[in-house]
Amino acid sequence: MAPVRSCDHGSQFRLSDRRTLVYRGGDRVPPAPPTRGSARTGTELSRCTGRARRPHQADPPARPDEAKGIPHFVKTSITVRELLAARETALEVQRVTPAASLDGLVSDPEIFNPGLTLAGHAARLTAGRIQVFGETEMSYLDTLPPDQVRRRLEAVFARGVPAVFVSSGQDVQPPFLAAAEEAGIPVFRTPLATADFQQVLKPYLEDVLAPTTSVHGSLADVYGIGLLFTGPSGIGKSECVLGLVQRGHRLVADDLVLVSRRGNDVLMGKAHELQNFHMEIRGIGIIDIASMFGTRATRQRKRVEIIVDLQPWDDAQEYDRTGFGRESTTILGVGIPRLVIPLNPGKNLTVISEVIAMNQLLAYGGVDVPTRFNDGLRRAMNPRDSLIQDYE
Structure with missing residues (x-):
């Protein structure tokens, strides 16, 4: 693929004094000023179009309330009560300590097995993590006297444990229950094995605790490629x-897209639960895509792979015409390719969007069209070099 150039002057969002999100369309990086000795001064001519370009101007100073990039918010924690409301049936849990509060906060998506912590090594025990006592932990506690069991568990429960789950349907001994009730820690029992329990619970925690942002735009699945359309309103x-x-093709979200980061380099987009695959079309109103086109035309979530930034045509602006100068923008710390599509009357956006998706599929397959085309031109302009290369 052609190298992706980071764009620091991409779409910007400004947080106003009333804490509302205001979109500000960004400008590209202005052309560099003429070098010393160059005959070009003032207005500069474009080599590609011959049109006059604006002279270089310094960027205006940044306002204190203005932040580049797309701001994000993070759901820092959920309560044990919320967790049970969402996953109690799937986890098949049975509450063992009915008097304990369910308002403890789960702030870490990782699920922890105490292990060596029960032997006194509690330095790496992180607060806000669900604790799962498997067969190894419970069998170890069975070898200890009741007073030692309470002391070991008190050391664990004092580190901000929101809840404890005992896997494989094991019995919970009285010293265990006494230590949990004294610390106010809810204890649950599940017939699931430890590995199965984590497979059910961890994806949910990673989803609800993932860094998330809202983007003004529309997200669609085009040939399996997630295209996020952005641009000014209207x-x-x-x-x-x-x-x-x-x-x-398939609609994921319209007007408001919730984008969350999975891992270090994956962005997933979905609609707000109240949108329910509705769209607003000016002059018509609200339409229901699922009712009109069926469920085949919708998708619950999709990976965001390309940002298609729709902008009004500007004669003074230079646009990429080769594919070598691709830009990128950053969402939640993840770089995403960004294509600026200038709009003028008669442009077929749907076909252009399909071409963008198909071009990305070619890139995934290792086909770099701009580089291949450029190499062909170079061979045509330098036939001698081509013959030497073929001979070698």
Whole structure:
């Protein structure tokens, strides 16, 4: 693939004094000023178009309330009560300490097995993690006198444990219950093995505790590629996605896209639960995509792979015409390719969007179209070098 150039002047969002999110369309990096000795002064001519370009101007000073990039918010914790409301049936839990509070906060998606912590090595025990006592931990506690069991568990429970789950349907001995009740820690028993328990619970915790941001735009699945359409209000994002749905592609979210980070380099987008695959089309109103086109035209969530930034055509702006100068923007610390599509009357956005998706599929397969085309031009302009290379 062609190298991706980071764009520090991409779409910007400003947080106003009333704490509302205001979109500000960003400008590209202005052209560099003429070098010393150059005959070009003042207005500079573009080599590609011959149109006059604006002279270089210094960027205005940043306002104190302005932040570059897309701000994000993180759901820092959930209560044990919320966790049970969402996963109690799947985890098949039985509450062993009915008097303990369920308001403890789970702030870490990792699930911890105490292990050596029960032997006194509690330095790496992190607060806010669910503790799972498997067969190894429970069998070890059975070898200790009751007073030692209480002391070991008190050392664990004092480190901010929100809840304890005992796996494999094991019995909970009275010293264990006494230490938990004294610390106010809820204890649950589940018939699931430790590994199965973690497979059910960890994806949920990673989902609800993932760093998340809201983006003004529309997200669609086009040939399996997640295209996030951004741009000023009224530019035609919803109409573009509606055209894609008509051609057999799938809507993920319109107008408001919730983007969360999975791991270090994956962004997943979905709609707000109240949107329910509805779209707003100016002049028509609210339409229901699922009712009109069926469930085949919708998707619950999709990975965000390319940002398609729709902008009004500007004669003074230079646009990428080769594919070598691709830009990127950063969402939640993850770089995403960003294509600026200038709009003027007669441009077929749905076809362009399909081409963007198919071009990305080619790139995933190792086909770098701009580089391949450029190499062909170089061979045509230097046939002697081509013959030497073929001979070698």
